[in-house]
Amino acid sequence: xxxxxxxxxxxxxxxxxxxxxxIAKLSVTCKAFQEASHNxxxxxxxxxxxxxERARIPVDMSSPNSGSQRRNLKDTVVNxxxxxxxxxxxxxxxxxxxxxxxxxxxERRRTDFWMSDPYFVREWLPRLGATLQxxxxxxxxxxxxxxxxxxxxxxxxxxxxxKTLDLRNMYIDTSDCEVMSSxxxxxxxxxxxxxxxxxxxxxxxxxxxxLALLGxxxxxxxxxxxxxxxxxxxxxxxxxxxxxxxxxxxxxxxxKMQCPKDLRIVAPQLKYFAFNMEVPEESKVQVCCGxxxxxxxxxxxxxGLLELLYGASxxxxxxxxxxxxxxxxxxxxxDIPCMALKEDGTFSTVLKDVPLNLPCFEKxxxxxxxxxxxxxxxxxxxxxxxxxxxxxxxxxxxxxTLILHMIPHNPESSLRVLQMILGPxxxxxxxxxxxxxPVDCKLMKQRIExxxxxxxxxxxxxxxxxxxxxxxxx
Numbered sequence: 121x122x123x124x125x126x127x128x129x130x131x132x133x134x135x136x137x138x139x140x141x142x143i144a145k146l147s148v149t150c151k152a153f154q155e156a157s158h159n160x161x162x163x164x165x166x167x168x169x170x171x172x173e174r175a176r177i178p179v180d181m182s183s184p185n186s187g188s189q190r191r192n193l194k195d196t197v198v199n200x201x202x203x204x205x206x207x208x209x210x211x212x213x214x215x216x217x218x219x220x221x222x223x224x225x226x227e228r229r230r231t232d233f234w235m236s237d238p239y240f241v242r243e244w245l246p247r248l249g250a251t252l253q254x255x256x257x258x259x260x261x262x263x264x265x266x267x268x269x270x271x272x273x274x275x276x277x278x279x280x281x282x283k284t285l286d287l288r289n290m291y292i293d294t295s296d297c298e299v300m301s302s303x304x305x306x307x308x309x310x311x312x313x314x315x316x317x318x319x320x321x322x323x324x325x326x327x328x329x330x331l332a333l334l335g336x337x338x339x340x341x342x343x344x345x346x347x348x349x350x351x352x353x354x355x356x357x358x359x360x361x362x363x364x365x366x367x368x369x370x371x372x373x374x375x376k377m378q379c380p381k382d383l384r385i386v387a388p389q390l391k392y393f394a395f396n397m398e399v400p401e402e403s404k405v406q407v408c409c410g411x412x413x414x415x416x417x418x419x420x421x422x423x424g425l426l427e428l429l430y431g432a433s434x435x436x437x438x439x440x441x442x443x444x445x446x447x448x449x450x451x452x453x454x455d456i457p458c459m460a461l462k463e464d465g466t467f468s469t470v471l472k473d474v475p476l477n478l479p480c481f482e483k484x485x486x487x488x489x490x491x492x493x494x495x496x497x498x499x500x501x502x503x504x505x506x507x508x509x510x511x512x513x514x515x516x517x518x519x520x521t522l523i524l525h526m527i528p529h530n531p532e533s534s535l536r537v538l539q540m541i542l543g544p545x546x547x548x549x550x551x552x553x554x555x556x557x558p559v560d561c562k563l564m565k566q567r568i569e570x571x572x573x574x575x576x577x578x579x580x581x582x583x584x585x586x587x588x589x590x591x592x593x594x
Contacts, residue, residue, distance in 0.1 A: 318342020455496025
């Protein structure tokens with residue numbers, strides 16, 4: 121009996137392995153796997169801290185092996201990629217441990233791990249141009265964020281089939297790019313850009329459907345006009361002067377950023393909206409469903425929202441959105457961004473410069489189709505403080521599922537608010553209590569368990585860094 125596996129099975133086995141190091145190990149086991157490794161469709165190149173540590177060791181030029189010792193990581197990447205014939209999906213990633221590592225000044229030339237270096241990218245990217253469709257580069261931000269890269273220009277000139285692009289921790293120049301008509305999804309995270317990047321995208325990514333700008337620095341102004349865009353996440357870390365968007369097909373919009381001086385979004389098909397932004401008095405913000413110049417005109421706000429996530433200290437915009445969408449809103453999250461946590465999730469303090477207001481809960485009562493109501497820790501703290509004011513409220517939201525995130529400061533006030541908000545429509549209750557808040561988590565759990573929940577299904581959990589948004593479509 122022939123001991124060799126059929127070639128199609130060998131190909132399937134190799135294509136189930138993505139890590140470049142594992143592919144290399146597999147390729148030395150036999151000739152069949154070696155040949156199949158040249159045809160992998162997906163590959164993940166991880167840049168590890170140990171790679172950096174090896175690069176820090178000075179080379180002994182008197183050693184007969186000094187030539188092999190001098191090969192750096194970039195040479196290795198080029199060598200690996202040059203042997204691949206059909207790569208469709210590639211991820212080059214500097215691991216998080218190395219991301220946080222400082223480099224001594226006298227070592228920076230020897231330990232150059234700048235993955236978006238234009239000279240380096242030109243060595244390997246053109247070899248994949250005929251097949252590459254999905255590309256992600258997570259750079260070494262300590263070295264890359266201050267060095268401008270033309271990586272986007274190189275991709276546009278060499279990879280006409282790229283559909284999704286994810287670039288992180290780098291400084292990107294968007295000038296002289298060619299049209300990328302196949303590009304459908306673009307993500308920039310922790311990236312510094314040229315001021316006119318939004319206008320540039322209009323020109324060279326005309327068919328973009330998904331755009332995520334997360335922690336992006338340097339945008340000054342722009343006019344986005346994408347007729348096919350359905351998802352937009354706008355997270356600008358520096359305030360722009362004016363941002364105008366005309367997006368007739370947009371369904372999902374997330375605003376989590378420094379507020380521009382003038383922000384106007386026309387999105388008649390908007391269904392899912394996350395508004396996490398403080399609006400200064402001098403700024404002008406308008407989200408509308410048609411061509412209008414009226415600021416905050418209720419009739420011009422989107423009227424087809426199914427889900428709304430709202431995080432701000434002022435609830436003025438919320439009131440207008442609720443008035444326009446009370447007949448169709450199904451899921452709602454409300455919070456005030458006043459809780460400061462340390463990097464490990466430990467509670468730090470309540471920010472004193474953030475006003476602790478209350479939304480108009482009576483208007484929420486009119487949301488007839490509301491199913492999920494999710495309250496964040498900042499709003500819960502405000503409800504604790506204003507518990508006496510809440511006692512006069514006679515109408516509460518009519519939701520089926522209530523999700524609470526709390527960092528209790530006053531257990532008695534928290535319990536009073538909880539009993540007030542549990543109306544007859546509530547069927548499911550999930551409460552997340554922070555592990556390191558001023559009130560002992562176990563004590564708070566015990567006090568809540570003593571409440572007569574009647575027919576409500578109650579689940580008590582703990583949290584440290586992440587809130588539960590699993591019920592939302594974002």
